[in-house]
Amino acid sequence: MRTDQFNHAPAQLLAQTGNARLGSPSFGSWATYGLGTENQNLPGFIVLLSGGKTPDGGKQLWGSGFLPSVYQGVHAARRASRCCTGQPTEREPAAAARRLLDAIDVINQQTMPHSAIRRRDPNCSI
Secondary structure (H helix, E strand, C coil), rough: CCCCCCCCCHHHHHHCCCCCCCCCCCCHHHHHHHCCCCCCCCCCEEEEECCCCCCCCCCHHHHHCCCCCCHEECCCCCCCHHHHHHCCCCCCCCCHHHHHHHHHHHHHHHHHHCCHHHHCCCCCCC
């Protein structure tokens, strides 16, 4: 790949959006806009970063530009947050984490009453 951009950020924007300036939709946004998505309640696409840092071009590299924000990419976190794992933190006791898991279980039961979700995870110590 070759470009006349001599700084990393504009070159990355050019590669990801087709324009070295801010405001254009990323390739992932265009693909989601053009092809659609299988579902309406998950992001159109997920961004995986390597190296542990945000690229020089920033979050505009997976942004939706002038398209509606529903076509924006979502950066996958390096570590799962407590709300994803259900594990207690220093600030939140085990009882609160258990209430969160029980509330999620109630929603799962209403959504899919005959699924394998009904089984309790034996590895969960809460």
